[in-house]
Amino acid sequence: MSQLKSILEKFNHNEGVEGSLICGHDGIVVESVLGGRFDAHEMAALVSSVHLAVGNCVEDFQYGRANRFQMSSQNGSLVISELGRGLFVAVLSGGVDAAAINAEIFQAANEIKKHANLG
């Protein structure tokens, strides 16, 4: 098993995490551990499109670089974390305390940066 996959699997053991993936800014999947209801390639492409809009916004605002963007609905949340040359995406179930999972997301993103040439 690749190191990246094991980082994702470890992250997915946290309560309220439904899956996670790593993709490039271009929307190409690098690694994913998602449940059967999600299509990794489609999700990566959609996330890449969101990242583009966020990037344009942050550039206009002169805010530096986006660290994280979280999208929430009643059914769940998607958290996009910047890895430098890629993105770490966490899929969370509805009702999960996102604040509680933030530290885990931060830690997983750092581990990915260490092990992959994305940072």
Place this chain on the structure above:
Amino acid sequence: MVEEKAPSNPAEWVAAIRGHRKEADLKGALEACTKGLQAFPDSTDILFIYGEVRIDCFNQAKNSEHLKAALVCFEKLLKINPRHYMANLLAARIYYKGRAWIRAEEKLAAILKMSPSDPRALELKAALQKMKNAAKGGPAPEAKEAAAHAPDSEEFGEEAIAKESIEGLQGGSEGEYENLISRFSIFARLDGVRGIHLIDHAGVEIKSVLKKDSRGLSNLATNVSNIYSAARLCMRKSGLGTLQRGTLLTPGGNVIIVNVFYGLLALELDTDADLKVVEMRISRYVEALAE
């Protein structure tokens, strides 16, 4: 007699123009647009709504001069802000209907560069391709029929734009916006809030309240609307349902975007703002709206 105070900023002009549109007073709306643009010639919000009013006028009078004027507005706006989603989309539709396909393609390319999976742009691109193929390969019956109804190339026939093709322009009414604005006080005296903005789904700013030390953000309404469009599609296609909220964290500041029925609420926050407290206020705001 009390003299009515003239609007003093673009947002007030937009509100005044919306008021005329609501009352179907297109003449008044056009006059307000002209005056607003005299005062603020580079206001993208006034330029956009002027384009919308011109489309309204076309739908009413079927005079193609209105569409040409709308295009001039959208083109000027896009020179200032090439990423304005609705201006690109409406300009593409007008060009498409006028069979100025290359120009329509340019506008769609600008949208798809920002949001490669945008359904409205993809739909129009597919229709454009179909028309182009039909024109190249000769008489596909449906294209022939469409061409028969279409005006000459680069001209805008009076029937070129059907009212139903201009979708996405209708936001909330003035009363609904008033309801959203009147609850802004829920965020008063909240530490770390730099600005509160109400934006319609097309990316037009309805109301902004900035703290004294806030510098204001470039193209805020368009950027918020673009993020919302991409994020909404992402959540829906991922099977996670309707986007309610987006939270952007950056080293320069944080932005929370909330889907509030008829528009988008964008909160500009300091990096050290207590997000939990802000989230609680947002929940109160949304609950108050539902009451």
